Amino acid sequence: MARIRLIQAIHDAIVEEMTRDPKVIVYGEDVELSIVGDLRGVHEQFGHDRIRNTPICEATLTGMAVGLAAAGYHVVVQMMFSNFMYTGMDSIGNQMSKLRLMTGGQLELPITIIATIGGGSANAAQHSDTAYPVLMNLGGLNVAVPATPADAKGLVKTAIRSRNPCFILEARRRARRRAPRPVREGRRAPRRRRRHRRRHRENAEARARRGDGARV
Numbered sequence: 001m002a003r004i005r006l007i008q009a010i011h012d013a014i015v016e017e018m019t020r021d022p023k024v025i026v027y028g029e030d031v032e033l034s035i036v037g038d039l040r041g042v043h044e045q046f047g048h049d050r051i052r053n054t055p056i057c058e059a060t061l062t063g064m065a066v067g068l069a070a071a072g073y074h075v076v077v078q079m080m081f082s083n084f085m086y087t088g089m090d091s092i093g094n095q096m097s098k099l100r101l102m103t104g105g106q107l108e109l110p111i112t113i114i115a116t117i118g119g120g121s122a123n124a125a126q127h128s129d130t131a132y133p134v135l136m137n138l139g140g141l142n143v144a145v146p147a148t149p150a151d152a153k154g155l156v157k158t159a160i161r162s163r164n165p166c167f168i169l170e171a172r173r174r175a176r177r178r179a180p181r182p183v184r185e186g187r188r189a190p191r192r193r194r195r196h197r198r199r200h201r202e203n204a205e206a207r208a209r210r211g212d213g214a215r216v
Contacts, residue, residue, distance in 0.1 A: 006170065007038040009149035010114065013156035014039065014076060018046055021074060024160060026051040028061065028078030036080060036116060038170070062088035062113075066095045069109040074160055079115040081123070082131035082169060096165045097140035108163040112156070117145070118172045135167050142166040 004012075018024045032043040032053050043051045054061055058079065065075045079085055085092060099107050117130045135143045142164055146152035152168075159166035 004149050006146065006149050006152045007036065009153040010038040010156050010168070010170070011040065011042070013153040014160070015042060015045065017074075017157055017160045018042070018050060021160075022050075023072060024050075024074040024076065025068070026076040026078065027054050027064075029054060029056055029080055029084075031078045036078065036170075038114065039078060058084045058086075058088035059090060062091035062096065065111045065113070066091055066099070066109065069111045069165075070099070070107055074110040075112065076160060077111065077113045079113055081127045081129075082115040082117045083126050083129045085113070085115060085131060085135075092135075092141075092165075093138055097138045100164060101140050109165050110160070110163055111165040112159040112162075112168060113165070114156075114168045114170065116172045117169045130169075132167070132169055140165070143169065145169045145171060147171070 014024075014026065018026070026039065026042065026046075030053060031039050031051055034040040034042070039051070054064075061077055061079065062085075065077050068075045079088075096109060096111060100109050115131075117132065132143050132145060135141050142159065142162065144155045144159065144166065146155050146168065152170075156168055159168055
């Protein structure tokens with residue numbers, strides 16, 4: 001079975017969704033060059049009307065995402081590093097996370113923001129936060145941290161088709177590790193409730209055998 005990196009799975013998901021829906025657009029800092037690597041070649045494939053670079057101003061990136069999504073586009077924003085979201089937090093915290101709830105679902109905000117998280121790669125403290133606790137405490141946002149290429153592809157496709165703002169946070173030290181390529185090209189995020197339930201039961205049984213006092 002072919003093996004790919006997590007960032008390649010994200011790339012494949014974005015390309016498939018842009019091919020499927022002409023309303024999917026991508027922008028961000030250096031997306032045409034794709035320093036992170038998950039958008040490499042996308043500009044050449046879809047052109048300047050669908051993917052373009054923006055100024056280094058995260059407040060503009062997040063505010064523009066709200067306006068474009070409200071106008072009917074499915075917006076993908078490449079934020080590069082999760083720390084950069086802090087300077088765009090006004091639109092994230094006061095508009096993006098609230099408008100769909102405030103309007104009773106009349107206003108849909110299909111926004112996907114992609115950023116890397118984590119340290120250990122010599123990018124300095126201002127590029128190394130793991131920022132998902134900040135987002136999770138806002139409410140009104142979906143936050144995902146994929147662990148495998150299959151998870152990444154499914155979650156990105158689900159995020160782009162969602163009617164709510166979604167954040168895909170790439171764990172930097174996992175981004176270039178290889179794993180089996182997702183088999184089903186059109187697949188969105190898998191349902192894992194049964195697997196999680198089974199794993200929880202097995203963990204509880206193991207704790208009980210150790211005498212930890214856990215009830216099964």
